[in-house]
Amino acid sequence: MQIAPPGFDRVFSALADHTRRDIVRRAISAEEGVLELASHYPISFAAVQKHVAVLERAGVITKQRIGRRRIVRTNREAVLVARRLLDQYEGLWRARIDRMNELIAETAGAIDTAETKESKR
Template sequence: MTEADEDRADALFHALADRTRRDIMRRVLAGEHSVSGLAAHYDMSFAAVQKHVAVLERAGLITKRRNGREQLASGDVTAVRAVSDMLTDLEQVWRGRIARIDDLIAAPTQED
């Protein structure tokens, strides 16, 4: 991975590390929501929800657009797939390591 790819991965995983942001992602992937509509679902201030949305937007996981006075947020499926691809790559690395350990355990020793 390049440095830019690593920075992108850091931003994506940082954004998804928070429970509220993951919940916001589930909502905006299901359909476009106004930021004020999202805020109604959480026991926190509107400003706090705006900050969560901003983190997700900076990470590229959501996009916002204006519709009159409202800001509408939508999930970016392509960005979510990028996270999934990164996790799949990590899973393959670990599966390879486990397979090598299994091979070492199963290999006959010189004492056998």
């Protein structure tokens, strides 16, 4: 009945930082090494490298060695996993709304036909 498997903590907290989200975005479209990535931000190279490490530990990006560089690519599956969790929430919501509509329908029925022994809830 657990809705949240392991790994979610890391994925969401990886996405909880503005710089890291921007890295994720960039690494979808472009293929850059860590140094090139770092050039886009006002912080030190080491800081960016640590951000990349966090994303890597969370499985959100992977690095592929090409020559001297490590090309950073974001992992589509990891993003999808996060999205699916939010989809589950949406599903719960729909279920709740359906339940409420059902109840309203029942109540309306009880008003219409007052003899029904619907006393549940």
